[in-house]
Amino acid sequence: MTDSNQPAVRGINMAQDKAVFEKQKEQMAGGKGFIAALDQSGGSTPKALRQYGVEEDEYNGEEEMFGEIHKMRTRIITAPDFTSDKVLGAILFERTMRGEIEGIPTAQYLWEKRGVVPFLKIDKGLEEQASGVQMMKPMPGLEALLDEAAQDFGIFGTKERSVIHEADAEGIKQIVAQQFEVGRKVIAAGMVPILEPEVSIHSESKDEAEKMLEEALRVQLDTLAEGEDIMIKLTIPSTPGLYDGLADHPRVVRVVALSGGYSTDEACERLSKNHKMIASFSRALAEGLSKKQSDEEFNALLGSSIDKIYQASL
Template sequence: MSVFDEQKQKMATGQGFIAALDQSGGSTPKALKLYGVEEDEYNGEAEMYGEIHKMRTRIITAPDFTDAKVLGAILFERTMRAEIEGIPTAQYLWEKRGVVPFLKIDKGLADKADGVQLMKPMPGLEELLAEAKATFGIFGTKERSVIHEANEAGIKAVVAQQFEVGKTVVAAGLVPIIEPEVDINSPTKSEAEEMLKAAIKAELDALPEGDDVMLKLTIPSVDGLYDELADHPRVVRVVALSGGYSTDVACEKLAKQPKMIASFSRALAEGLSKKQSDDAFNGLLGSNIDKIYQASL
């Protein structure tokens, strides 16, 4: 079995969750602040990304960050290009941890229109995908847009764009994680989720055999709403984003979704601090990992 097939089987059937370690430009200062690194502790972009890489390295090398509970990890492009213990990050994840590496490829969100935010253009995408696969051994990608309200035209536009990008990813030999996030604070969240499900199903039904995708969705207001999508022959796995919920609330909501596993970012790193001793850091991270793992079973 090829490495790709082994990784795909792990993503389809493995027990555990995907760690989202892909904060980028806009969200990095916020992530660092939560980690106890103030903006006056680094100077310029290079030092900022240096600090976030130290944080990610500390998480990835922690004793509990293995495929016993963590199936995959989503990386920011700079993290993919960086190293852990002298080994490229994605290679380290797979070879040392048994964790499947993904790459965040979107360039952020466009301005809001029709109640949604589409993804900004992604110049050089084909080249990046080819390099990610051939040079770094990346298995899949993640691309995020946001739905703020139940606007059918907007939601169809989001899903159409997601699948268009997804087809480019599949053509490059990778598996896309399609992420049309529904804002957890939307006053029309449940209506938007019904529209989203219908739009995704229509796109999935049109995919040819072998063009397989993953879905990353907000935990729905109606329990089990996305079970039908999880059972679709073109879907490898449906994963849930925490969307701003605390770890405990996100895990409580996820536990009611029988066919979704977690792909949490903020909830994974909740309470971690640069100033903690290794024992304290590893203990708290291990606790977060276990909570998210249990909710994903």
């Protein structure tokens, strides 16, 4: 972990800044554990709160809604088992990045108090489906957001999601090209992007789409120069080991898996067959957690889920 007396703002001390970044990168590349996805936003927030036992009539308006989700995330992050012993990184929503935990900016708290590397979700949602895929919506102000994340909050990397529904080769090439276009902007801002071209687990052509995706990713990876390093977040493949070659590519820091709607048990069982992927779970991590649980009950259940996901990621 970093010294809690040191400033969190990247760029204040360039030597320290680079040293912290390299330490975080080393942790993400070779550490044992998984990434916690705590980045529900917009339309997914009410659903996440309902799963946590908070109904829509318990808050009024967007501010109170995001206040409730921040309380949930704070409870997760401050739980005894949420440390770098098993959790390597955490993906945050913009409001969470700008919020605080125990009076400390969230990203700073994650790294200094928990040893967990902070990431930021940067996409603005999905376009309507076309050519079997949903591209990312435009991201106005992206460069300013990236600068803020890196310089003001010490964010290590980003995550951006798009979705593949069908095995349409042209659509998949387009979605991968867009991911790399955004990824290069993240790299230029001094961070490591997590590219997330998700394949829907409900796709009738999931296996075929994943093989097309693997090929499209390999083609784009070979266009990256030395030092242009990325991570990739993918649906757990129907063919175990499909993405092993991507994980071995010199430009790939790590390949991580999304739970995609699978239950915690099924996601972990599927992930355990893919030895070069680690988890980056959202709903599966928070499964069963409730606002109404005592701290003892909450921490015990979360600790059990963390251990289960950790074991599947080894």
